[in-house]
Amino acid sequence: MPATSLCQDEACPPYSLMDDYSEGAHPQILEALLRTNSTQQVSYGNDEYSNEARHLIREKIDCADDEAEIFFVPSGTSANLISIASCLRPYEAVITLDSGHIACKEAGAIEATGHKLILVPPVDGKMTPANLQKAFQQNQFYPHMAKPRLLYISNASETGTVYTKRELSNLSAMCKQLKLLLLMDGARIGTALCSKKNDMTLRDIFDLTDIFWIGGTKAGALLGEAIVVKKELAEGFVFHLKQHGALLAKGRIIGVQFMELFRNDLFFTLATHANSMAEKISANFECLGYSLVADTATNQVFVTLPSTLVRRLEDRFRFYTWEHLDDGRMVIRIVTSWATDELQVDKFNAWVEQWTVVGK
């Protein structure tokens, strides 16, 4: 198959498999924004759409109104820093993987609220009870050490893996034993819940954590994340939103989007699409004999490739070079999303196959 059959138009720009936020919003969401646009609503998150979104999310979690409060914020960094700032006293610290988003991708946002991070190495992208306990025990020299008080994890993890129910139960039990709160960053919770490796419901996550958030930005919304806070931790939470600039005057715009995502399960449909696109790419790599760096459980593929293949793919696709190996090979990260075009995935796979044959 000649290269030209894959891209007739030499001038077409590379297709991005870089991240899951390269496009705008799912059309249904934009339609909802249009449909609701002219009604007059109460401001700052108390509009009827935000309330309906809260209702639909609670329904999906299967939790009563008085079990949880739900707050909408514009970004994942907001969700993390506000959750942590609200739950901790000034001298309390967070335990996180050293690869955690708050540890290495948020410009020190948590420390900027005054809290120390205690770093733990990941196992398959995840925290283990043993590593958690060890970090806790190494930080007991009070008052010379900040007091560990909260465990932060992400599901899906930074490398796209997911927690099983057993794993999360064990972590949760260890947290209770150590008197730690458990916060789950759910920037990609949709793809986690729709993963073939997943055996948890939203209710399981609600039960096993103290606070978690549902990512909208990477799941088909223009922006917005929904923080689900156990009732007993929710006091004063809204002040933190305001204080950190996360309480939007037109709160409706996040409310409408979550209302749409959680009506008729659009949220899960979109995540399933993202996962299946990743699976297709991942299967092709494996079939051609390339080794994956992490299991492809959600919408991220980490694969080791020869640099010549990487260079050729870069002409037609955008993706992230994760690591340069000593033997000259490279680890790349492919991210799919609700918006990923299956035709482009097929082309990508075809190119990989073609250049693999050529390379041999």
Next chain:
Amino acid sequence: MPATSLCQDEACPPYSLMDDYSEGAHPQILEALLRTNSTQQVSYGNDEYSNEARHLIREKIDCADDEAEIFFVPSGTSANLISIASCLRPYEAVITLDSGHIACKEAGAIEATGHKLILVPPVDGKMTPANLQKAFQQNQFYPHMAKPRLLYISNASETGTVYTKRELSNLSAMCKQLKLLLLMDGARIGTALCSKKNDMTLRDIFDLTDIFWIGGTKAGALLGEAIVVKKELAEGFVFHLKQHGALLAKGRIIGVQFMELFRNDLFFTLATHANSMAEKISANFECLGYSLVADTATNQVFVTLPSTLVRRLEDRFRFYTWEHLDDGRMVIRIVTSWATDELQVDKFNAWVEQWTVVGK
């Protein structure tokens, strides 16, 4: 004129003149979001729409690319706290009116970044050079007092008044003399610039301040404010955005909106509408002999009314009760916006007139 002729349908909900963020976005903006939705864009504010928006804003300011940097953030509180946190060292303080938004409507957001506020009483809703100088001089007992380093003002002011060029020039000169930076909160800068009392251009504001921001939320956007920072103050600014959760992954969604607002002057057209609706309401009050508490220069009307009239109006309109006077009368605040329906304004005026006649 009987009441029924004004609202045939007894069940119609009160029309809100409560604030300028009760509706969604201007339809043209939503169309632009739809139109640009499916293109793939670079994330975190480096997309082509954000860049085009920056270009258009610079054009409107009439400033060169290397004179200013422009950053988009989701909310006014973000804009204020990030601007201040970026410009000040930890021991430096902000001088503000005691009625300033950062002083009484942002839940201590500025103090949460570590900075003291020094409060000054307003004159006609505004800061005067004399009051500024006095506050500065009262805060010179170093190092026991935090060092004043930045003046924060709003234009339009909290009571809807505007700064004249002479007033801002005098403030700016006093700031230079006292080595203070000058930050202008422009949540309602559109209505200020379109006020009949205004004699400044955006270039004047750029020249006379060190940093100012252009409010989108109250000007017809779903959300978003554009911070204009003099080049020499811009270093590291983007880190603050990230650290405070204000750097959106899909930065395009604010970029597109400002692109649309500043193409063909939609921003100014909408502000002019808001102002003229307020003027109509204000003129009617004056014509009927009610006294205004502040000059109606922009889209806010502050008027003193008998409580019986207020009660009757409340059945059909929503607005904010600002103050209860000792003589039983009340000060109310009416806010109009780009979305205010002129038909409703006419009805409002008719009701005021009718009940005034009845009341006499």
Next chain:
Amino acid sequence: MPATSLCQDEACPPYSLMDDYSEGAHPQILEALLRTNSTQQVSYGNDEYSNEARHLIREKIDCADDEAEIFFVPSGTSANLISIASCLRPYEAVITLDSGHIACKEAGAIEATGHKLILVPPVDGKMTPANLQKAFQQNQFYPHMAKPRLLYISNASETGTVYTKRELSNLSAMCKQLKLLLLMDGARIGTALCSKKNDMTLRDIFDLTDIFWIGGTKAGALLGEAIVVKKELAEGFVFHLKQHGALLAKGRIIGVQFMELFRNDLFFTLATHANSMAEKISANFECLGYSLVADTATNQVFVTLPSTLVRRLEDRFRFYTWEHLDDGRMVIRIVTSWATDELQVDKFNAWVEQWTVVGK
């Protein structure tokens, strides 16, 4: 009486009545430091001297071991910022007099821990329940306003006045009604308790506040303040000490000093001396017809004098010019202390008298 009889030696430097921290420590305290110097002690505040000091303070308060915890810190600013940081959540604000030490003499130390100050004008240097309630009510627009949560007062006040038991009881009751904690800055609590205007015991203060501190620096120690915290607020307090650099490795040095101050009532003896020196100066002024700006209840005298008298006094004494009045007169502040030399006080009074006679 010729000038020379007052100061034989023309070259003698002016005697300072500027503040109550111009000298070192009371000799008995230095002797205690010498006496205990070579014993080996546990570090960071758990030494036997600190524990003995805690015991003696609790005895003087007449409170049980499990009613209060006591922490020693090096400075008043430390005491205030740590107390407030430990008691409040990030969005909670402090109500204080606008003349409060934290409001205007601590370089924004409270704001640097993230907390807003709400300012109230003083009445006779003090907070009143009515003014407190008014400030509270003006700060209820949640979540746009920071939530008032703690009242900060000083006793003696910044102008040297003292709270009566009735006044403090009323403030305390208002705090309970408004769910505010009450913190008393006791930098000069010794002179307050020894004032002729005082009708409170340490137990009264303990009962009517949630947290208060006993100033050592201004009471004859080299440095150090003792924070008395109700048991239920003490959890985690020591972490704050450490985090803010206030937990001294050789905690003994503050412990020894408070042990000495509270053994045999040295603390009260020294405060009584300071007060009586101020009273002597104050009485002389009144006798000569000068008007006091504030009642002389403790060790500070605020008096209005002709500028010629002030100029003459400045040749021989150091004191603080508080205010320049429009009529050319000046308000000066005289501060006495445990170390004030009565001979110098007599000279001061003689000079005032002499130059008053001359001036007439």
Next chain:
Amino acid sequence: MPATSLCQDEACPPYSLMDDYSEGAHPQILEALLRTNSTQQVSYGNDEYSNEARHLIREKIDCADDEAEIFFVPSGTSANLISIASCLRPYEAVITLDSGHIACKEAGAIEATGHKLILVPPVDGKMTPANLQKAFQQNQFYPHMAKPRLLYISNASETGTVYTKRELSNLSAMCKQLKLLLLMDGARIGTALCSKKNDMTLRDIFDLTDIFWIGGTKAGALLGEAIVVKKELAEGFVFHLKQHGALLAKGRIIGVQFMELFRNDLFFTLATHANSMAEKISANFECLGYSLVADTATNQVFVTLPSTLVRRLEDRFRFYTWEHLDDGRMVIRIVTSWATDELQVDKFNAWVEQWTVVGK
């Protein structure tokens, strides 16, 4: 030699070799406090003793008045947090060893000022240019990562080792290349400079760092550290002192102590004593065949011992158990100081020898 010959009095408490702050101050320092006690001095660090101390320190550094400013603070944590808070902008991070004092013994004090720590593993207790560079390069994904801006090191290190001139020069050069400031924690700089392994002068340290501090607390003072700041970094420094509660009203008490320490080289004499006591203990261990965990370069000895020996020593001496090895042996830390009694050191060595013979 029977045990009884080592301690006639069975009841004598264990002698502490736990740390270098178990005693008060060197007698000469107490005498200086007594001698200067009654003079009246200007407050807040501008007294003549503090100025004389600054003069003597500058002389010892051999630096001109306008090259450096010197500030006195009560504790090492104060010194570190104030230095870092003053030098960095909010988004800037500190690179430190993971064993650094700020990383694991200061209760999150640096994070409490808003700054992220980037952790690097030590080599012989020290930072290497290669490890520094690697950490720097791994933190370049701007603006998603906080910007590394300052390297924090300690000399002597946490394990008692010292930097050679070559090592510090290389680190300093790497810092300049990476545009990092270099801060040296000198809690034990006295013992470092008096180490047999040392080949640096205070001037070398001044030249090769941007800011460093001279520890008084562990060097024979009651409390106090002297921060030496290059002139160009000193602007506004004093505000930070005030804001963090570290500007003592009676600044004289730290001034007097440093004046005494740096007159006639008492500071160095005391450090030399501490080092030689450690050397004696260390040599005895080595002579008896025990292995040291770190080279004994200053006043700390880290040695691996059988647990039976440790248990026996604990009856008569206090020291810190550093680590439990898998083979049942233990690493203990012995710390000597200016106050360590040579007689006790001899007893300690005798006991070690006796129980070693018995144990064989």
